[in-house]
Amino acid sequence: MLLGTTWRAGLRSARNQNVLIARSISASSVAAPKPRWQQYLRRAGLVGIGVGAVYTLDRTANASALFRNLRTLWACARITADYKFNFTEDKSAQIPELHERVADIMYNLFTSNGGLYIKIGQAIGANSAFLPQPVQRKFATLFDDAPQIPYADVLSVFQHEFGRPPDGPDGVFELFDPKAIASASIAQVHKARTWTGEWVAVKVQKPDVAKQTEWDLGAYRVVMWLFEKVAFDLPVYFMVDFISDHLRKELDFELEANNALRTMEFVAADPDLSRTVYIPKVYLELTTKRVMTAEWIDGVRLSDRNGILRLIGELPGAERPLRGGTRAVMEPMVELFSAQMFRWGWVHCDPHPGNILVRPHPSQPTHPQLVLIDHGLYVQLSEDFRHDWCALWEGMLAGEFSVVDHVTRRWGMGLPDLFASAVLMRPTRLRRGRPPPDPTKQPRKRLEDMSNYERSVLMKAQLKRFLHDTDRMPKVLVFLLRNMRMVQGNNQALGSPVNRIKITGFAASRGLTRDPNASLRRRVHDYWHYTRFRMFMFSIDVVFWAARVRQWVWALLGRCALGMGFEDEMERSMRGIAKSNFGVDPGPEAFRG
Template identity: 70%
Template sequence: MVLARAWQAGLRSRNPLSINSPVLKHTRTFSVDSSVNGTRPKPRWQRYLRRTGYLGLGVGVAYGLDRQFNASAIGRNLRTLWACAHITAEYKMNFTPEKSEQIPELHERVANIMFNLFTSNGGLYIKIGQAIGANAGFLPKAMQVKFASLFDDAPQIPYSEVLSVFQSEFGRPPSGPGGMFEYFDEHAVASASIAQVHKARMWPEPGQAEGEGQWVAVKVQKPAVAKQTEWDLGAYRIVMWLYEKSFDLPAYFVVDFVSDHLRRELDFELEAENAQRTAAYVAQDPRLSKTVYIPRVFPALTTKRIMTAEWIEGVRLSDSDAIRRLMGELPGASTPLRGGTRAIMDPMVELFSSQMFLWGWVHCDPHPGNVIVRPHPAAPRTPQLVLLDHGLYVQLTEEFRRDWCAVWEGLLAGEWSVVDGVTRKWGVAMPDLFASAVLMRPVKLGRGRPQQRESEERGKPIEEMTNYERSVMMKAKLKGFLTDTDRMPKVLIFLLRNMRMVQGNNKTLGSPVNRIKITGFAASRALTRRTTSVDLRTRLAEYYHYAFFRAVMFSIDLAFWVARTRQWVWHALGLGRDGMGFEDEIERSVRGIAKSSFGMDVGADVFDG
């Protein structure tokens, strides 16, 4: 028995298929540690390194293709989403009662992230950032400072890209043999985020000699903009949706309206039509036709990406010192124009008041860079305003136009019921705050002071609140301000932007005109136009209403002239006059109300044009 077992064990040890056989052991080891061709595989770290290299190569190729053929649209969107994730994480982790003292630093970091995003992406991001900055008074102080420096300026594209746009649109070069113009300056005179402007001279007309063609301004859209637009607007839609969901504040309701108007701003044929329509309105107004000019456009030399308009020489309103020298308020002009800066701002406020209340057709970008002042061609000592950049307009419905007139007249005539009825119709609560935003001056409606009423609602003085408590209170007020976003007229976004810029222009020039008075009378005139007769009782009621309105306007005008007189006295004494104008006093009052009532720290330059 023992010998038999020994013999079987020996047999198993010699069997090549035995589990413990050296042959099977070798075979198992070979099958695990060898490849098919018999070579040993590379170590794991080398395989990971190779895969990382392939991934990096793929990302690099995708980046190159996106940059070359898609104007970096995908990369811009990834940058946007990363910035949004960063901002969301910052607020989720650091906006807490325990970190109340660090909230100003939090706002500073977020402001830097947003500013860097807008400036890095450029294009439509600048336009979106400026739209946000137009209401910077509702943002934290750090964001107010950052958005105030967000200018629509960008490097020029090379002439080779300008040439490609001309070839695409006209099939011809800008100049040279067979060119669109006799002369075309290859160096742009101005460059913004979506387009740049070149000076050119048209071919001479029959009867003109060589070199006598008209000088024109040629606006050329940058090629990357068309590729980036839908990507940028898609990212804007995602960002606003995330903002609304993350912070529980109404924001997404404006996306479609804003996106549609930004698209319109990229259509230069539409801009040319806007300019022609505005020129027709101006020509029909006997007052404005003598003081305002819209440059002539040339439809035959205009496409969706190229627009040609009359070249205008003058001084941009953004150069306030040059404007004052031109108008004789500072030394330096050989033949200063008559009327001082009042002769500039008076027709400007009249122009935009007529657009809002009479025409229902409103230019929404009247920043000082889009206004030129020149001597009137027919009266060289009289100033003439030239309005540029007609890409962004809004059309008011007749119902909204009349409601807008009623709000303005009701605010100035003390008709609380009218203002309350219209604002509730628009889905807007807190009429005190809305009225202050419209008039750009403190307004209280109804009984009692707003500060007292809100202090009772809060139950705690704002001075005793922490930064976190103030922020929470402000968020609640913003949510309560819009009770029904579906009913809110979206055009209010652009109208308030327009008014803010006009006010800033008036302030920059030392508040030479009573903006509120001019605008109020324009609203009243537009509202009282009648085509039918009324009974005696109704007419007497209207006379009483108008008398009260005139009394309020007189009090506002009196306050304006008191401020104006103080300016003159200080200037005569050599103490300067900056910061002493009527608009400056209004702003100080608004900032005081915002601080004491809403916990908003509004910067002194947030209302600048």
């Protein structure tokens, strides 16, 4: 009995001792925590694992859209901070370096993100004449070119859209080249042959684009808001909704196919254009929202200047040179886009030289035929706007200040003379009475005597006067001016063989509807107006042919292959206008399309 009691007392003593030892160990652990660097290292590891997991998920399931936006916001924050701290009067001498840094940041952002960022960057580049020269230079090299996606991705798109592979026994096509012939930011093109034996061009949308679109457009909205409200205090945000809507439409290939069919109907109904312009056939049964099939066309892209010159015999290499020279190429092109703006009210907004092919006419092999491709971006003009646009052009060419002033005021735009010069891309002074001199007004300082900061402030003030009321400004103007800039650039690249302004002006005049039941007084007014318009157009023709004569003389003297043409002289004049009105000195490529 005593032995048992002693054993139980020893057991309790041992237990109490173990508890004391445990408490001692616990107390020692609290009293001696791990080193702080180990805690930071552990936290950094957890954060790294979390970021890596988010990055992997974003890249695999969301096409890196989140991190693309973070890259955008970081670039935007850098630009905003740089301008806020360094765009000051006391740092005026460093402003060119500031513009250079910003141009590099923007260019690197657009090329790194790709996709719709390339489209947005091209829209900026097409209207960069009044931006700093570093921005002009950078964006002039922003081409819509991108690496091909793997064939496995093409296969997945076909499986999703058709439930079948591109080719094979149960394929959509009999033959399908797995290697794309061209690849751009949002799609790539493959050559294929249908089961009925027709060769076709198959445009396949890249899988990541659909996932990235809304993220990219959201970032675009934030960036434009920050640039207007925080960084530059310039009206740039008003175009965001309009441009975003049209960029979304470019991703719908069924809509693009319908655009092509509608343009085909307009061309077929025009007796003149139907002989010189062709729209490739679209295969609706082989088209979905992400895959479009159109007739395959062999031709020379207008961007291939030497190829065009060989085709028409101005460079050696063509077996049967086409007749008519560069004029036979450019005249139908200017007439086509003039008809779209002034008569059809249905305008192709991306007529860059890569979207225009030239080939021998199938029924007249000695004559050129233009082929218009890529119908993703069109704008529809309202009848009221189309009529105003025609009247505006006729008024600008006739030098009628009252007409131009009336239309531009209704559109919420100031500086009618400058607007006319920007549209015509030639110096334009509208006739009106001179206001009496204001003795209290101080003469403006000469641009040559201004600092970089003062010229930038002048440019901002003039742009605000120009875009007086952005709520009333027709948004389609942005795309119309883009169209005209590109047409001008195409004409300029081939040596200005046609008087673009004359062709466009007559198209605008024909686009104005005249009332057959008008009064005699109205008829006399219209007759006098039209006669004056013809006289003015004759004067433009004199200037054009004088430029052509100088151009030929230059070519004979060996100064250059095509000499300085009409468009080159107008570009030089427009650079002078930009410098005198906005305080910027555009580079030589600023007014090229």
